[in-house]
Amino acid sequence: TNMSGFMHPNATTTPHVVKEEAMAEGKWVKLDKTTYIDPAGNTRTWESVKRTTRPLNTEADGVGIIAILKRTLHKDCLVMVKQFRPPMGCCSLEFPAGLIDQGEGAKEAAVRELKEETGYMGEVVGVTPVTCLDPGLSNCTTNIVTVIINGDDGENIHPKQQLEMLKKEKIVVDTKVYLYAMGMVQAFFKPNELPVLKQ
Numbered sequence: 001t002n003m004s005g006f007m008h009p010n011a012t013t014t015p016h017v018v019k020e021e022a023m024a025e026g027k028w029v030k031l032d033k034t035t036y037i038d039p040a041g042n043t044r045t046w047e048s049v050k051r052t053t054r055p056l057n058t059e060a061d062g063v064g065i066i067a068i069l070k071r072t073l074h075k076d077c078l079v080m081v082k083q084f085r086p087p088m089g090c091c092s093l094e095f096p097a098g099l100i101d102q103g104e105g106a107k108e109a110a111v112r113e114l115k116e117e118t119g120y121m122g123e124v125v126g127v128t129p130v131t132c133l134d135p136g137l138s139n140c141t142t143n144i145v146t147v148i149i150n151g152d153d154g155e156n157i158h159p160k161q162q163l164e165m166l167k168k169e170k171i172v173v174d175t176k177v178y179l180y181a182m183g184m185v186q187a188f189f190k191p192n193e194l195p196v197l198k199q
């Protein structure tokens, strides 16, 4: 900034949000117009989607669950869910996930959502820091919680999910699932190389 208070457009500054104005609000999500200062010092606006449900004093909206099913004489499996997702207009293949309820922690939410969505009872073995999901669109955040399922345990022999069963149809794979799979392929087949994507 010079003496008259004018900031050169190329000057670097710490980018920050100035204000948020509600453009539209529903029960579950809202659309804000976010006014911010960009790294060059210019005042700009951004259309930001936010959930209305984030619990007070919580940084994450929800949890994603890496659920590892362990059974004697079986290879370990990752448990995933297929469900109809209205915004996509089709089914998705995702890691089990869900919103954190008021007064709940990430670990409790993960155990509850895993039970609801898959019928399995699991034990939490790890929680990531808060991670963002689509930061160019939304402030939506999640903790990824790793859960071990003892598939030999009586309560996990015939798990009963509370999601509806779906017929075979078009399905879109969630980015987190796809990247996890790519990471596993990379670690297994080319642990010392950077990944190169092939069509």
Ligand SMILES: Nc1nc(=O)[nH]c2c1ncn2[C@H]1C[C@H](O)[C@@H](COP(=O)(O)OP(=O)(O)O)O1
Pocket: 028, 029, 097, 098, 099, 100
């Ligand atoms: N964006 C949403 N629009 C809705 O109309 N309803 C929504 C939205 N997000 C969540 N929900 C509702 C639907 C469920 O009944 C509850 C809980 O969702 P949860 O199961 O925790 O999360 P997902 O499994 O990831 O849908 O909220």
